[in-house]
Amino acid sequence: MIQFSKPNVEQFFQTYRISTFAISQDESRLVFSSTLNGKFNLWAMDIGGETGYPYPLTYNDQMCGFIKLDPQGRHILTAFDRDGDENYQMHALRWNGGEPQPLFAGIPPEEKHHFLHLSEDGKRIYYSTNRENPNFLNSRVFDLESGEDRLLIEGKGTVTVICAVSQDEKRFAFVKEYANTHYVSYIQLEDGQEICLTPSPDEVHTSGGVQFLDGDNVIFATDYDSEFAYMAHYDIKERTFKRLCEIDSETVVMLKYHKDSRTVYIVTEKGVQDHLYAYALDTGELKAIPLPVDILEQIVVARSGNLYMLGRGAAKPYNIYRFDGSRWTMLTQNVVTGLTETDLIVPEVITYRSFDGMEIEALLFRAKDETANGYTVFWPHGGPQAAERKQFRSMFQYIIAEGYNIFCPNFRGSTGYGSSFAKLVEQDWGEGPRKDCLAAMDWLFEQGISSRDRLFVMGGSYGGYMTLLLAGRNPEYFKAAIDICGVSNLFTFYHSVPEDWKPIMGQWLGDPERDRERFIKDSPITYLDKMVNPLLIIQGANDPRVVKAESDQLVEELRAKGRDVEYIVFDDEGHGIMRKDNEKIAYARMVEFMNRCRQAKIQVEK
Numbered sequence: 001m002i003q004f005s006k007p008n009v010e011q012f013f014q015t016y017r018i019s020t021f022a023i024s025q026d027e028s029r030l031v032f033s034s035t036l037n038g039k040f041n042l043w044a045m046d047i048g049g050e051t052g053y054p055y056p057l058t059y060n061d062q063m064c065g066f067i068k069l070d071p072q073g074r075h076i077l078t079a080f081d082r083d084g085d086e087n088y089q090m091h092a093l094r095w096n097g098g099e100p101q102p103l104f105a106g107i108p109p110e111e112k113h114h115f116l117h118l119s120e121d122g123k124r125i126y127y128s129t130n131r132e133n134p135n136f137l138n139s140r141v142f143d144l145e146s147g148e149d150r151l152l153i154e155g156k157g158t159v160t161v162i163c164a165v166s167q168d169e170k171r172f173a174f175v176k177e178y179a180n181t182h183y184v185s186y187i188q189l190e191d192g193q194e195i196c197l198t199p200s201p202d203e204v205h206t207s208g209g210v211q212f213l214d215g216d217n218v219i220f221a222t223d224y225d226s227e228f229a230y231m232a233h234y235d236i237k238e239r240t241f242k243r244l245c246e247i248d249s250e251t252v253v254m255l256k257y258h259k260d261s262r263t264v265y266i267v268t269e270k271g272v273q274d275h276l277y278a279y280a281l282d283t284g285e286l287k288a289i290p291l292p293v294d295i296l297e298q299i300v301v302a303r304s305g306n307l308y309m310l311g312r313g314a315a316k317p318y319n320i321y322r323f324d325g326s327r328w329t330m331l332t333q334n335v336v337t338g339l340t341e342t343d344l345i346v347p348e349v350i351t352y353r354s355f356d357g358m359e360i361e362a363l364l365f366r367a368k369d370e371t372a373n374g375y376t377v378f379w380p381h382g383g384p385q386a387a388e389r390k391q392f393r394s395m396f397q398y399i400i401a402e403g404y405n406i407f408c409p410n411f412r413g414s415t416g417y418g419s420s421f422a423k424l425v426e427q428d429w430g431e432g433p434r435k436d437c438l439a440a441m442d443w444l445f446e447q448g449i450s451s452r453d454r455l456f457v458m459g460g461s462y463g464g465y466m467t468l469l470l471a472g473r474n475p476e477y478f479k480a481a482i483d484i485c486g487v488s489n490l491f492t493f494y495h496s497v498p499e500d501w502k503p504i505m506g507q508w509l510g511d512p513e514r515d516r517e518r519f520i521k522d523s524p525i526t527y528l529d530k531m532v533n534p535l536l537i538i539q540g541a542n543d544p545r546v547v548k549a550e551s552d553q554l555v556e557e558l559r560a561k562g563r564d565v566e567y568i569v570f571d572d573e574g575h576g577i578m579r580k581d582n583e584k585i586a587y588a589r590m591v592e593f594m595n596r597c598r599q600a601k602i603q604v605e606k
């Protein structure tokens, strides 16, 4: 029989990313933002038949923040940033695409818009912006016909964002954010009165995802007085709060209401996987809907009741699906060219005990016997209040096909394991989570999966920070490390984050004056002398979250000491690597770097 050679980096990157999508009101047209031609652009597919063929709508090669189709099919509303700077600015496009037209003329490059809602008649856009209020944001309504742009909600005290609009556009919901684990939703009434949706705004809790059932009733997700967020109801007339639907050990992360059938679609997260349910408002019946993916990124409920979903799985790239009440149809055929799902690796979900007895969940991807090289890549995730989940990553599948195992611990601070667990990283970036990583490495050694000579550490953003901190404090545990846009210095990071993150920095990370000693202890740059393992550092020049200076300062210091540091900067990237040509360069360099380090004799004191 013909023997095919093993897949190379090219093959894994024939898949594309999809970041968001929209469906036309008559469900004949799907518009999505994707790297189908290598860089993010908008694409359309006519899906009146069972499937369609994608055709391009833009050629500006930029990420978009949202897509909204005019209900009468006159135009498309969207927002683009510039090469990863995350300053998404609203634009309109002709229905059949072309050159995007800015909605606001002459605005500065640092202005950004978060779209929320387009009125039923397609005339008014509700959005939040940093214009005139860079730290706390303002929410406004822009009239597309008259050009009037009116202030609705002024952000005061902390970041404040509009999150729902009643059907008659007289009442608005907005959310005040104090931390990733503390945000509170309110309703603004016609007379300007503000009503908190939970019994006490002073209790630390989350409440968000508000949906108006009608002018007087809203549903939302909250963890008020609970470890896991549930669906709650608020009656504005009666001023009453009620728990409506709780699902054991699952966190409600998204709600979508379908008015005609009085059904709420509930998305929950539980550890490394998502779940979907249909909840009947009139009977309280809750039905699980089996999913064709592990992770749900976005759902849209059409007027007909059809569900559209963007999702991915451990061995399934991003795809958009339609659910007609009985079966899912994959509308975008995004697969790894030439491979089947059985050629790809799905992870085992394992648990291990950490230094203080806490149980930690982790994903273990094992390379196939025929390709395994005996080495393992240890991947601390970003966020830090995110989790590594069963989400397709071309990079992972490529590295595994090259023979490496990958291990991803959901250390304390990860989401999906309850509110208290997520809070454990707050103001403790470098101690508890790092010790969870060391306990995971010890577990890998005890199980015979890896050893100190056969382990690499690699991560992005907070994961890059943890990689660098481990390299500085515990270099004897592994051979070499790869940092992708990681924080190197908590003092400079604190001052360089986007202006609208500043109100939450104290709760999230701490205060550089009050917590000076801890900032020094938890900054990787404090440990230059011990940072002796070879390092590969990758950075986007336009990253607004972890700015390039974070990588520059570390590279400069280490090179001055004569250390083995490779440094790659992508001029057209922001926080992470999004463009396919850059992905191929970066991931091929990672594998080359690890292959080189495997051969080299590296002396780290054990």
Ligand SMILES: CC(=O)N[C@@H](C)C(=O)N[C@@H](C)C(=O)N[C@@H](C)C(=O)O
Residues within 6 Å of the ligand: 180, 382, 383, 384, 385, 460, 461, 462, 463, 501, 504, 508, 545, 546
């Ligand atoms: C609400 C919000 O945006 N909070 C931010 C402070 C936040 O948590 N951002 C993270 C998603 C993030 O970008 N963190 C970096 C450091 C990362 O690890 O990716």
